[in-house]
Amino acid sequence: MATPLIEKQHMASTVREKHEGALGDHLEVRVWLRLLSCSTIVEKQLRRRFEDEFGMTLPRFDVLAALERSRDGLPMGELSRRLLVSNGNVTTVVRQLEGAGLVASRPAPGDRRSSIVALTPTGRARFKQLAGAHHQWIAEAFADMDQDSLGALYGLLAQLKLSIGKAGQEE
Amino acid sequence: MATPLIEKQHMASTVREKHEGALGDHLEVRVWLRLLSCSTIVEKQLRRRFEDEFGMTLPRFDVLAALERSRDGLPMGELSRRLLVSNGNVTTVVRQLEGAGLVASRPAPGDRRSSIVALTPTGRARFKQLAGAHHQWIAEAFADMDQDSLGALYGLLAQLKLSIGKAGQEE
DNA sequence: TAAGATTGAGCAGTCAATCTTA
DNA sequence: TAAGATTGACTGCTCAATCTTA
Numbered sequence: 001m002a003t004p005l006i007e008k009q010h011m012a013s014t015v016r017e018k019h020e021g022a023l024g025d026h027l028e029v030r031v032w033l034r035l036l037s038c039s040t041i042v043e044k045q046l047r048r049r050f051e052d053e054f055g056m057t058l059p060r061f062d063v064l065a066a067l068e069r070s071r072d073g074l075p076m077g078e079l080s081r082r083l084l085v086s087n088g089n090v091t092t093v094v095r096q097l098e099g100a101g102l103v104a105s106r107p108a109p110g111d112r113r114s115s116i117v118a119l120t121p122t123g124r125a126r127f128k129q130l131a132g133a134h135h136q137w138i139a140e141a142f143a144d145m146d147q148d149s150l151g152a153l154y155g156l157l158a159q160l161k162l163s164i165g166k167a168g169q170e171e
Numbered sequence: 172m173a174t175p176l177i178e179k180q181h182m183a184s185t186v187r188e189k190h191e192g193a194l195g196d197h198l199e200v201r202v203w204l205r206l207l208s209c210s211t212i213v214e215k216q217l218r219r220r221f222e223d224e225f226g227m228t229l230p231r232f233d234v235l236a237a238l239e240r241s242r243d244g245l246p247m248g249e250l251s252r253r254l255l256v257s258n259g260n261v262t263t264v265v266r267q268l269e270g271a272g273l274v275a276s277r278p279a280p281g282d283r284r285s286s287i288v289a290l291t292p293t294g295r296a297r298f299k300q301l302a303g304a305h306h307q308w309i310a311e312a313f314a315d316m317d318q319d320s321l322g323a324l325y326g327l328l329a330q331l332k333l334s335i336g337k338a339g340q341e342e
Numbered sequence: 343t344a345a346g347a348t349t350g351a352g353c354a355g356t357c358a359a360t361c362t363t364a
Numbered sequence: 365t366a367a368g369a370t371t372g373a374c375t376g377c378t379c380a381a382t383c384t385t386a
Binding site for chain 1: 189190193197198199200201202205206208209210211212213214215216236237239240253254302305306309310311312313314315316318320321322323324325327328329330331333334335336337338339
C-alpha cells in the first residue's frame, strides 16, 4: 500500500522506449527498444520488491535458484556459465550468501582447484519462500496477457533467441 | 573475425534460461525468463561491440541518443526520467561525456538550479557514426526474424508493457 | 601450458544526505 | 517546504592479472 513499486526517485511515470525517434526508424530497432524496456522495468520491480520485502538482492536470488535443483551443488564455474556472469562476480555473490548461511562450499572431490557450492537447509527453505513471492510478482506483471498471447510471445522469443545465438557466434 | 562477440571469459555457449526447472513451472515465469535472457544477451553483445569498436559504453551512448533529437538539449532531470536511471547516475555519465567533448551543459535560462545538457557538434557527428553501427548490430541479431514475426512481437510487447505498467502502479 | 578460482581496478547503478535555488 | 542537482557509500559487473592445481 505504502510501498512504491516503481522507482522512488526518478522512474518515468509515462513508460516509453528510450531514444524514441532518434533510433526508431527501423522496425528491428523499435522491437529491440521495446523489449529492453519491458525487461528493464520488470527487473527494477523485482529488484525493489526483493529488497523491500526480503532484504534480498536479485543476483543472490539468481544464485539460490540455480542451486535449488541440484542437491549436490554446482562448481563455481558452472554457476558462472549458467547465470551468464563472470567468474569473479560469482565469487563475490557466493561469499555474501555464505556469510548469510544460505549456501556452503566444499572442495571438489576430484579436483583440488575447484570448489562446489550448495544450498544449506536454511538456504533451501529461504529459497522456497522467495520463489513463491517471485512467481506472484511475475504473475501480476503479466496479468493482462491471456494464455494465447503468452504462448505466442513464448514462441516468438524462442525464434529470437535462435537468431541472436547465430549473430553472436559468427564472425 | 578475431573479435569474440560473446563473453570472452564465461558466457555460456549453450544459451538457456536461467533457473530452468527451478522456477519454470508456470508459463508467465518461463516467458519472463526467456525475455530476460534475450535482453541480457543482446545487451552484452552491444556493450562489447561498442567497447571494442568505438571505445564507447552503452550508458554513454544512451545519453547521446536521448539528446540527439532535441537541438536545444535537455535538463538533467528529464534525461534521468527518459533513461530510467537515477539522477545521480546521469550526473556521472554526463560528466564523462563532457570530458570527452561530446556534450556541453549550460545553466537553464529560467531556473538557476537546473542545467541543460546538449550535444556538441562533435557529439552529434559521433552519435551518427555510433547509431549506424548500432542499427547494423541490431539488424544482425534479429536477422532470422521475418517481418511478420517482428510485427507480432512488437504488438505483444506493447500488450505486455501495458500490463506491466498497471502492475507497477497499483498498490 | 592450461584451467578453476580469487583479487583489484574501474564503470554503472541505487539510495540517502546535502547544497542551492524556487 | 520542495525541487534540481551533486556527493558518498555500497552492490554488481567486467576484465586483466595472479595463484594454485591439473
